[in-house]
Amino acid sequence: MSRFGALNELWPYAAAIAGVFALAYLTVYRLSGLATRRGPAAWKYTSEIDQLRKLLDTERYDEAAAFVTPLLRKKDITPEFFDVAAIIAERRNNPKLAAQYWRAMQRYYPDNAWGYMRTATYLRRQGKVEQALRVVERARKIVKEPAHLDRALAEAAQGMEDWDEAIKLWARQRAASPGDIHGYLQARTCLLAVGRVAEADELLRDIALRMPANPHVIKAVAAAKKAEPVKPPAAAGSDAP
DSSP states (O other), X not given: OXXXXXXXXXXXXXXXXXXXXXXXXXXXXXXXXXXXXXXXXXXXXXXXXXXXXXHHHTXXXXXXXXXXXXXXXXXXXXXXHHHHHHHHHHHTTOXXXXXXXXXXXXXXXXXXXXXXXXXXXXXXXXXXXHHHHHHHHHHHHHOOOHHHHHHHHHHHHHHTTOHHHHHHHHHHHHHHOTTOTHHHHHHHHHHHHTTOHHHHXXXXXXXXXHOTTOHHHHHXXXXXXXXXXXXXXOOTTOOOO
């Protein structure tokens, strides 16, 4: 299998990371430094977060949707509840509803980068490139936390297949957060997409040395080995060692 053929295997993995990140965001209750129009108090919803995680892990999406919908009417939740609701809608094959939830993130939590990123990616998938770019530019003007913005914009650029911009933003994100595996694995996907194989391999070696026991890194290394072309056996009587 060629290096580019491996991209089809890596994209579902990248999507899975995005879903895991959304749930992790819920788990750590990202309260500090978040200026929003709603008052986040995720610590009040520990049991709800655990229940949502269980429903998603077992792919009980209808139950998850029914569970999360009334929570969205509360004034003290974090924006990630809307993100999870959107992910549930996508998995139930309702992208328009997912887009509504991501736009709600922009409306209720204007300083949070993820609503803009998710919306831009959705618009690009719908072929609405100019609208997607306007959403990204709005995020640049409104979001105040550079680290969060860089990661969100990198996700948006990758979702819009603007590979060069995504590579640049992932590099900046790695410089700011060298311990975040997302900046390595997603950047590797972008580098492979434009044929920069040596750089992609170097990133994978780097993160494998930093975090050899991380399950996401282990999976990425295994996928890369599987994608390597098999060398043909040496012909009989040849001088090959």
